[in-house]
Amino acid sequence: MNRTLLVAFLRQRFTSPMRVGLLLIVTVFPLGAAILANNLATLAGPASAIALILSAGAIGQDVSSGTLQLLLVRPVSRPSVLLHRWLASVIAAVGITIVLLLLATVALLAHKTQPNALDLVRMVLEAACSAAGSAAVMVMLSTLVGGIGDVGLFVAAVIVTQMFSGLAMLEHWDVLARACNEVQGVLSPQLSWAWMLHGTPLSWFAITSWASTVTLALAVGIARFNRRELSYAAG
Amino acid sequence: MPPAERATPSGPSRRDPLVLWIVAAVLLVARVATGIYEEKHPPTKPDLMSWVPADAAPAQSAATNKPILYDFSAAWCGPCQTMEREVFEDRKLASSISTFVVPVHVVDRSREDGHNSALVDSLQRVHGVNAFPTLVIVGADGKAIDHIEGYPGAHEFVGWVATTSTKSRLVPGTPKPMFP
Numbered sequence: 207m208n209r210t211l212l213v214a215f216l217r218q219r220f221t222s223p224m225r226v227g228l229l230l231i232v233t234v235f236p237l238g239a240a241i242l243a244n245n246l247a248t249l250a251g252p253a254s255a256i257a258l259i260l261s262a263g264a265i266g267q268d269v270s271s272g273t274l275q276l277l278l279v280r281p282v283s284r285p286s287v288l289l290h291r292w293l294a295s296v297i298a299a300v301g302i303t304i305v306l307l308l309l310a311t312v313a314l315l316a317h318k319t320q321p322n323a324l325d326l327v328r329m330v331l332e333a334a335c336s337a338a339g340s341a342a343v344m345v346m347l348s349t350l351v352g353g354i355g356d357v358g359l360f361v362a363a364v365i366v367t368q369m370f371s372g373l374a375m376l377e378h379w380d381v382l383a384r385a386c387n388e389v390q391g392v393l394s395p396q397l398s399w400a401w402m403l404h405g406t407p408l409s410w411f412a413i414t415s416w417a418s419t420v421t422l423a424l425a426v427g428i429a430r431f432n433r434r435e436l437s438y439a440a441g
Numbered sequence: 442m443p444p445a446e447r448a449t450p451s452g453p454s455r456r457d458p459l460v461l462w463i464v465a466a467v468l469l470v471a472r473v474a475t476g477i478y479e480e481k482h483p484p485t486k487p488d489l490m491s492w493v494p495a496d497a498a499p500a501q502s503a504a505t506n507k508p509i510l511y512d513f514s515a516a517w518c519g520p521c522q523t524m525e526r527e528v529f530e531d532r533k534l535a536s537s538i539s540t541f542v543v544p545v546h547v548v549d550r551s552r553e554d555g556h557n558s559a560l561v562d563s564l565q566r567v568h569g570v571n572a573f574p575t576l577v578i579v580g581a582d583g584k585a586i587d588h589i590e591g592y593p594g595a596h597e598f599v600g601w602v603a604t605t606s607t608k609s610r611l612v613p614g615t616p617k618p619m620f621p
Contacts, residue, residue, distance in 0.1 A: 245594040247520065247592070247594075250523075281454075283456060284455050285456065285458055322595070325527070375552075400526050410478075410479070411476045414472040418465060418468035421468055422465045424458075424461060425461045429457060432456075
C-alpha cells in the first residue's frame with residue numbers, strides 16, 4: 207500500500223471548500239436528527255453520500271487539470287492510483303461515520319439512552335460496505351469523463367432509473383421494475399449485516415450482488431483508465 | 442560520483458488487473474446463479490412475531506385479555522423496515538411484545554397496487570393513519586388507548602407497549618388508561 211497516494215488524495219479532498227461544505231451538510235443534519243430523535247437510525251445513510259462526495263472526479267478532475275499527467279511521471283501504475291483513490295475515499299467515509307456514531311452515542315448516553323453495541327457494529331459494517339460500493343461506482347464513472355462529469359452521469363442515471371421505475375409501477379411492468387431495481391442496486395450498492403447480528407436469513411444473492419458490483423466497477427474503471435490517452439500538451 | 446538511483450518498481454504501468462477480472466467474473470456468475478436460486482427458494486424470515494389476522498384479533502384480545510397492537514406500515518417505508526429489523530426480528534423483543542399484546546400487522550398497498558383491501562382502509566380511517574409507521578394500542582372494546590406516529594427506537598417502543606398494555610389491564614373492562 208502506498209501511504210503517500212492515500213494521504214495526498216485525502217489532503218486534496220479536504221482542502222476543497224466545496225467538498226467540505228457538502229460533507230458538513232450530509233453529516234450535520236443526520237447527526238442533529240439522531241440527537242433530537244434519540245435514535246441512531248438516521249446515521250445509516252451518510253456513509254454512502256460521504257464516499258460519493260470524496261470520490262467524485264477522482265480521476266477525471268485530475269486529468270482535466272493536468273495533475274494526473276504529472277503524477278504518472280512518478281513510478282506509480284495507473285491501477286495503483288485508481289485503487290488508492292478508491293481506498294482513501296472508503297477509509298475517510300468510514301472514519302467520518304464512526305466519529306458521527308460516537309458523537310451520537312455520547313449524546314444518547316447523556317439522555318440516559320443506551321444504544322445497542324451490536325447495532326453500532328452493524329452500522330459500521332454497513333457503512334463500510336455502502337461506502338466501498340458507492341466509491342467504486344463513482345471512481346469507475348470518473349474514468350469515463352473529464353472534470354466532475356461523473357456526478358452528471360450518476361445523477362442522470364439515478365433520475366432515468368427513477369422515471370422508469372415509476373413507469374413500471376404505474377403500468378405494472380414487472381420486468382422493467384426488476385431491471386430498475388437492479389440498476390439502482392448497481393448505482394448504490396449496499397449490504398445489510400442484520401443476518402449476522404439479528405438472526406435474519408442470509409441472502410447469498412445480496413452478498414454476491416454487492417461484491418460483484420464493487421469488483422466489476424473497479425475492473426472496468428482500471429481497464430478504461432489504462433486505455434485513456436493523457437495529453438501532456440498544454441490546453 | 443552521482444548518487445545511486447533508488448530502486449523503483451519495474452514493469453508496465455498500465456497492467457490490466459487479471460485477478461480482479463477473474464474475481465469479478467466469478468462473482469457475476471455467482472450473482473446470477475444465487476439470484477435464480479433465491480427467486481425459486483426465497484430465504485424465509487424467522488417468524489418471531491405471532492402476527493394475528495386483523496379480523497381475528499378482537500376475539501383473541503377478548504379471550505386473552507390483552508389489548509391489540511396495530512402496526513400500520515408499508516413496504517416502501519424506511520423506518521418501518523428499521524423497526525422490523527430491530528424489533529420484530531429480535532427474538533427477545535418480539536417475545537416481549539407478544540407477551541403484552543395481540544399484534545396485528547396492517548400493510549398499506551395503495552402505492553403498489555393502487556388500492557387497499559376494505560379492511561385495511563377501514564382500520565386506517567378509524568385510527569386516523571396519516572403516516573407510517575403508526576402504532577396503535579386498542580382495548581378489547583375496539584377503542585384506541587394510545588398511539589405513536591413514527592418509530593421511536595427499539596427499547597422505547599417495547600417500553601411503550603409494556604406500559605400502555607399494563608395500564609389498560611389495571612382496570613378490567615376499561616380501555617382508558619388509568620394515568621392519562
